[in-house]
Amino acid sequence: MKLFSHHANMPGTRIGLFRSNCPIDQASLVVIPAPWEVTVSTHSGTALGPETMLKASYQLNAYSPEYTHIPQLNIAMLPISHDWKILSNTLRHDTAGYIHALELGIQAPILPKSVLQKINSNTRLFQEELKKKALGYLNKNKLVAVLGGEHSVALGLLEALAEKHEHFGILHINAHAALYKAYQGFNYSHASLMHHALKLPQIEKVVQIGLRDYSKEEAQVIANSKGRIVAFLNDKLQADRFRGIKWDTSCKKIIDALPEQVYISFDIDGLDPSLCPSTGSPVPGGLGFDEVCYLLRCMVAAGKKVIGFDLCEVAPGEHLDWDAQVGSRMLYQLAITTIASQSKGDTNE
């Protein structure tokens, strides 16, 4: 309660996500905004992702003709936590100069051990708080999603889901593999999310798409994973298309690699950077918006059940808020996919 009590964005004082007026206690899908950016590289701004996507979501028609059997989108976003935002800003203040120096290739920038420890321990505390919050809603049989913020914010939700589900897989959409043990000294960096996720035995598989910027060490982790990590490399997927293999065929292969229950972890930089120019670490190439939407629809048609998702690394841009427009529309696609995927079986376990 403490975290959300004093922020102006209280239910009833502002229009909800996608102009929905669904109260949180009646929502089937609860979105937890995580305005967090402590270890972001290159471009900052993703802590503003949730509020800019909320605003952009008012311009969207929340209607999907292919899912008319869903009577309405019962989705509600929690108020954006002022306390999380302040903590993130404080820690970011300590890291920004250090990260900037590393990226300029300046030798041995100094970040005192005590500062690093402070960042690592506070990040862990934040993740545990998010986990607790997510578990509270999961225990009420609601679906939960996290809206970042940097990609590391998804760990709390993954840990919460691991307490509710014995087995599930992750569809990981990202230009990066996120398999670093630690990155730039940070234990819980955006570049380490999958490394931490794979410590959860409940996660039987990580299926990666969009991957096009990764290290030799990360490639070795994938190769040594005995099939637990399946990477559909971006170069390979695109080469297949250039050779005339239909995207539909590739989607079937991706979906076949996933177990029945799927969590979707979506770093927006998995998409072509023309769709997310202001994200923290943009990489040329990548997936198209329609390609991802088609894959999501195929997943529902194939009977996969989406048990939760995150959408991260969306940052506001300078021009017309294009990044937030794309982000909110992808958020809608993920939400409708998750809700539609429930109808082929029982909700939750």
Ligand SMILES: [Mn+2]
């Ligand atoms: Mn990424």
